[in-house]
Amino acid sequence: MPDLTTAGPPLGTDLLDARLTTVLRHCRDMAPDIRAAGAAIERDPDAIVTLLDLPAVAVLRAAATPQRYQYETPDLDGVTLTGTSCLEWTVVLEAVSYGDPGLVLAGPGPSLSGAAVAALGSEAQCADYFARMAGPTWTFFALTEPNKGSAVLELETRLDRAPDGDGWLLNGAKRFVGNGARAQLGVVFCRRAPGPWGIEAVLADTSDPGFRGELLPTVGLRGARLSHLRFDGVRVAPAQVLGLDRPPSRRGFHGAMTTLLRCRPTIAGMALGVGEAACDYAARQRPHLPAGQRARLEAMRHRIGAVRRLVYEVAADIDAGVVNAHRVGAVKMRAGHVGAEATMLAVDLLGPGSLLEHPWLAKASRDVRGFEYMEGTTNVHRQSIFQGLLKGTFFPERAA
Amino acid sequence: MADSSIGYPASLDALHEATAPGRLVASAGGHVVASSAALPLVDGDLSRFGAAWATAGQDTEPAAGQFRLGLLRLHTALLRDTVTKAMATLDGRTADGTSLLSRQLIQGALADAAAEIRECEQMYLMPGPPGVAKDWLISQRLIATGRRLLDLFGARGFLADGPAVDLFLAEVTSNVYLHPGTENQDA
Ligand SMILES: Cc1cc2nc3c(=O)[nH]c(=O)nc-3n(C[C@H](O)[C@H](O)[C@H](O)COP(=O)(O)OP(=O)(O)OC[C@H]3O[C@@H](n4cnc5c(N)ncnc54)[C@H](O)[C@@H]3O)c2cc1C
Numbered sequence: 001m002p003d004l005t006t007a008g009p010p011l012g013t014d015l016l017d018a019r020l021t022t023v024l025r026h027c028r029d030m031a032p033d034i035r036a037a038g039a040a041i042e043r044d045p046d047a048i049v050t051l052l053d054l055p056a057v058a059v060l061r062a063a064a065t066p067q068r069y070q071y072e073t074p075d076l077d078g079v080t081l082t083g084t085s086c087l088e089w090t091v092v093l094e095a096v097s098y099g100d101p102g103l104v105l106a107g108p109g110p111s112l113s114g115a116a117v118a119a120l121g122s123e124a125q126c127a128d129y130f131a132r133m134a135g136p137t138w139t140f141f142a143l144t145e146p147n148k149g150s151a152v153l154e155l156e157t158r159l160d161r162a163p164d165g166d167g168w169l170l171n172g173a174k175r176f177v178g179n180g181a182r183a184q185l186g187v188v189f190c191r192r193a194p195g196p197w198g199i200e201a202v203l204a205d206t207s208d209p210g211f212r213g214e215l216l217p218t219v220g221l222r223g224a225r226l227s228h229l230r231f232d233g234v235r236v237a238p239a240q241v242l243g244l245d246r247p248p249s250r251r252g253f254h255g256a257m258t259t260l261l262r263c264r265p266t267i268a269g270m271a272l273g274v275g276e277a278a279c280d281y282a283a284r285q286r287p288h289l290p291a292g293q294r295a296r297l298e299a300m301r302h303r304i305g306a307v308r309r310l311v312y313e314v315a316a317d318i319d320a321g322v323v324n325a326h327r328v329g330a331v332k333m334r335a336g337h338v339g340a341e342a343t344m345l346a347v348d349l350l351g352p353g354s355l356l357e358h359p360w361l362a363k364a365s366r367d368v369r370g371f372e373y374m375e376g377t378t379n380v381h382r383q384s385i386f387q388g389l390l391k392g393t394f395f396p397e398r399a400a
Numbered sequence: 401m402a403d404s405s406i407g408y409p410a411s412l413d414a415l416h417e418a419t420a421p422g423r424l425v426a427s428a429g430g431h432v433v434a435s436s437a438a439l440p441l442v443d444g445d446l447s448r449f450g451a452a453w454a455t456a457g458q459d460t461e462p463a464a465g466q467f468r469l470g471l472l473r474l475h476t477a478l479l480r481d482t483v484t485k486a487m488a489t490l491d492g493r494t495a496d497g498t499s500l501l502s503r504q505l506i507q508g509a510l511a512d513a514a515a516e517i518r519e520c521e522q523m524y525l526m527p528g529p530p531g532v533a534k535d536w537l538i539s540q541r542l543i544a545t546g547r548r549l550l551d552l553f554g555a556r557g558f559l560a561d562g563p564a565v566d567l568f569l570a571e572v573t574s575n576v577y578l579h580p581g582t583e584n585q586d587a
Contacts (some may be wrong), residue, residue, distance in 0.1 A: 150555050151495035176555040216558035292586030352429040352579035355572045356453050373555045379505050
């Protein structure tokens with residue numbers, strides 16, 4: 001199998017322990033197959049159903065499934081995944097995205113909605129939800145609305161008491177939801193009452209009456225199968241409301257924020273994986289770059305390495321229960337930027353017509369832009385970083 | 401003069417026609433990019449965006465300064481349109497009861513983009529020998545401005561039925577026709 005990398009261990013991975021270094025290497029070794037799968041998904045996003053035997057699909061699913069619910073535990077050179085560590089998930093998603101980020105987004109498994117269920121769900125809800133992942137089952141996490149994106153607190157999808165007194169009815173719409181129209185189930189955030197604590201997270205089955213979904217065409221990341229969802233009186237039973245036994249301040253909105261915080265490092269990792277792959281691609285295609293051009297490439301690798309260290313740091317902090325939202329948002333923002341710049345540099349270094357003659361690179365340069373929007377846009381994170389500065393909590397106390 | 405309001409592929413065809421009536425203009429590297437109507441050779445990657453590419457043949461004309469200038473004009477016209485569309489889109493988005501257009505971060509980004517577009521227009525209008533390096537420099541700045549503008553659309557800036565497509569095609573034609581081919585020289 002051809003080796004896709006041209007360099008040694010990626011810069012910034014020195015922070016990983018032996019276990020995660022093994023995970024990284026194992027997933028990186030799958031890159032050629034993943035890249036081929038990514039090209040197939042780019043041509044036809046539904047081609048994922050023919051690719052379910054790829055080892056990477058099982059690894060992605062396990063990385064997002066707590067070990068006690070994993071029905072298969074892939075062996076990664078002697079390491080098994082815990083499915084509960086943010087750093088572990090970040091390393092897996094970064095390495096698989098080095099092959100192709102489309103496979104990550106197209107694949108079956110719990111993904112974001114699993115993180116929400118794990119954060120909020122009762123024992124019975126978790127057991128039911130993860131049991132369905134034996135499927136293969138595709139899932140979605142529906143937060144963004146046609147009129148409300150970044151302003152998540154203002155979401156308008158309603159959860160009204162059913163007139164017959166039997167549970168609730170879901171009414172409203174969601175937009176830009178990954179896999180929404182193709183999934184079997186997912187989590188919908190909706191409003192039962194005014195204010196942040198009036199937000200609930202409910203489990204919804206896409207086969208429920210009143211649930212409609214349509215696909216949206218995108219310029220990149222076609223595997224994400226972004227969707228527009230409509231709910232016209234979808235019935236929601238009490239057992240579908242996540243964490244109904246908790247106080248309102250510890251469920252719906254709290255769950256959305258917990259999930260997004262946990263997933264921001266993983267999105268950052270994906271952007272870095274694509275950026276690193278673009279650098280390696282350029283180096284492989286142009287092994288004899290002049291010194292000045294090679295220096296540009298090396299400078300880019302150093303930037304990626306620096307952001308990677310920060311990503312690993314915030315992911316490890318999350319695992320340790322130390323959550324600084326300002327820093328988490330900052331690394332997601334910077335990873336998106338540096339990933340995009342790396343693809344643009346590769347396009348430049350490969351010369352005129354490179355966007356025509358290197359379809360993988362053209363795809364990567366379109367795909368990588370999607371990370372700007374996932375888990376919060378640049379402006380949202382800028383404002384959060386500023387709040388961190390005001391509070392004096394953005395910079396860690398320890399000097400680097 | 402190419403008209404960006406009719407969509408990039410059609411504008412590009414108009415530029416080909418204005419530069420070399422009845423023929424298509426080829427890049428120095430030997431590529432031709434046009435709409436998929438003008439160049440019906442199906443290419444999987446670009447056809448989704450209404451465009452196509454081919455290797456230059458005998459019936460093509462090499463790109464001269466006029467064509468390159470036309471591409472830059474087309475790109476700046478597209479960016480002007482995108483600024484207008486971004487303003488309308490952001491005006492329709494609200495947070496905390498006010499339109500996103502009233503946010504200073506947004507206003508600053510739009511102002512920067514507008515000023516950058518004007519500067520680029522002056523760069524290519526300035527008298528003096530047109531230069532391959534200068535064209536590339538301008539187009540690189542236009543690409544960066546376009547990407548920042550797209551981000552202002554939120555995820556709409558990632559949809560294939562929105563402004564992202566034309567801006568991506570402008571990146572492609574820049575890469576094909578305006579890249580100076582100096583990647584073998586030291587930076
Ligand atoms: C590939 C992809 C996958 C996605 N997957 C999912 C998913 O699975 N589930 C889901 O729910 N959503 C998903 N999204 C949607 C994503 O979460 C939203 O796009 C994002 O939250 C931004 O919302 P918006 O697109 O409505 O932009 P808007 O919120 O309308 O923002 C438009 C612009 O205004 C800026 N802005 C917004 N508010 C402010 C402010 N207060 N001050 C200054 N500037 C501001 C933004 O930075 C942006 O530049 C996905 C998007 C993409 C592209």
